[in-house]
Amino acid sequence: MTLPDRIRLVVLFGGRSAEHEISCSSAANVVRALDPDRYAVELVGIDQSGTWHRAEAAEALLARGPASMPAALPLEGPVVGREVALRPAGAGVDPDVPTVVFPVLHGPNGEDGTVQGFLELLDVAYVGSGVLGSALCMDKAAAKTVLDAHHIPQCRWLQVDRSVLDDAAHRAVVLSRLGQKVFVKPANLGSSVGISVCSGDDELLEGLREAFRYDRVVVVEEALSVRELETAVLGPAEDLRVSTVGEVIPAADAPFYDYTAKYLSDSSQTEVPGDSSQTEVPGDSSRTEVPADVPHDVIEGARSLAVQAARALRVEGMARVDLFLTDDDRLLVNEVNTIPGFTNISMYPELWGASGVGYRELIDELVALALRRHADLAQLQRSRTDGAQ
Template sequence: MNEPTGRRTRVAVVFGGRSSEHAISCVTAGSVLKALDRERYDVIPIGIAPDGRWVLEADDPDRHAIKGPDQLPSVDADRAPVTLSRTASGAGIVVSDPTAPPRELGDVDVVFPLLHGPWGEDGTIQGMLEMAGVRYVGAGVLASAVSMDKAYMKVVLAAAGLPVLPWTTVTAREWAKDPAAVRERVAELGYPAFVKPARGGSSIGISKAHTEDELADAVESALLHDPKVLIEVSAEGAREIECGVLESLDGGVDTTVPAEIRITGDHEFYDFEAKYLPEEATELDVPAHLPDATAAELRALAARAFQAVGCEGLARVDFFLMPDGSLMVNELNTMPGFTPLSMFPQMWAATGLDYPSLVDRLITLATQRDTGLR
């Protein structure tokens, strides 16, 4: 790693954010803060409160953990505000504590944006960091925006020849003006259908409409999180398989062994509670029990999806393994979760890259990549 002479690499871990995935971002940050080697890195934890305020957060991984269904972590908006300032050598962090003069924390070498959902994973913070001339972990502006928007992601993947499920999109204006036309399009797709916020994550706002009678409630629920909704055919009887993708240090692409999520409790699909609450009945097979040929095909498709959207750094590509043995790309996540229950680090561990090494590699990739058009 090309570290600055005379000091540790300064990493700003940015988390929280304004999206509905605020709490999950905090949990992810806690795991990364715990994994960072303090002999190699000077760590600055920066929280973005739900109202958008940037603050100097506690460097305390345990504070950012889920304590229970009603005890989700959140950034403390009352902490000292921070700003990102342009300097002659890059960008620095300035702390503006009301009780003391502003103080500089020094230049930042790389930002680790652990933000899930809109206003973070969608290219917005990536664009800000590009303008500030700061290196950062993960995909750039376009790949982040395309991958965040499930409708456009499907357009790009389909154009690249990758298999995706049939879908339609609905806007809040269209739903209010002509719901009958929406019902007609969904009827052509067929029931059951999944109704999702187009730019959401962590299964927040997702419903399964089994009949037309359930469609209205499902659309209204999704619209609470996003004025654009994706409705797609339900992959009935399919297995949910995931694959991690990571840039290699020589510019290539590496993939993990595939892993499978199995829901064994009362959840009809992989919803928020099944994903993040430990007491829920979710079983993970890492690696998944697949024929060698299917696993190889899935890993190749994951690499193709990563390249199709112009991704950088990391991604988790989710698939449906259909009953007939065919594979469908479900979605691509440019900042997958790093929580203790998250599949991305588990898949890399099963492939031979442990959690601290995974974090190190992502930071190394970021420090080696210039900002600007690429």
């Protein structure tokens, strides 16, 4: 795919979500990888209250060269109107230079279709999935419903609303259908926030209360003993390519691959060496292995399932597909992330690196896909033509 020589790239980062800090680290890596000759980069930071800032401090650091970029982008700078920040031909911008927005925003208010809807209204090209794909993948209950409709294997699960808190009989049905040990998850969140593993009704009630702090819809799943495989897709909706498969091996003492195991601890700054096959994930012993040490047919099964899941969920551009490999060798889809992490320890860029697509090439391709999708949509007929007009 050919890219224009010059592109105005607006990187949106931060965001009103529990994954705000992760976004700031992801954005720093994305920006650092860009070819300065091709990209005129504008940085727009969204703070925890949802206010947009022209991130001038970060832009000044970037102007000094990629090497001076900190591990996480600071979002300080003047408040800017949302539309002004993204306007394709703002003052001083050459109208012939195409604009692409890269929403490096994880979780609600960024990865869930809201920002994508805003960008659609502004008619600007943006990286990643559209409104529907983003919203479907963000909502675990909606995603599971669609995956079931496509007969894509996943663990047994049920959707509950807040009425379950006062309904012991309903909770008993949940446990009898899913088993006594379950995972309780807010439908709309990520990074393991609000998730608990519960055994029996007392813990279930506690887990539900916790999950309902974050969302009004909660998913309860059978707790399985699994290995966690991840793979990455890249491409237009109808022609997604899939990377090799990696494994996430949570720390032995982590209750599951929780927030702490994912991001916190001293080693979270570990650089991912280009040729690494094993990378320490924070927590003393969580790590990733790329490629996963599983039989070839499991790798191929995971890759095929990932593409099926991504297509069913209307993914475009990019996604990381997370799978479970059960003790009895079944492959299940766990979840699909439409804006995967780009931090130093993130799997998405690592999986592509291991599949021969370097960081800079990856970002270039994502930007090219955004422009292609935007041009594609512009070609669609928007009204009926039957010759009568």
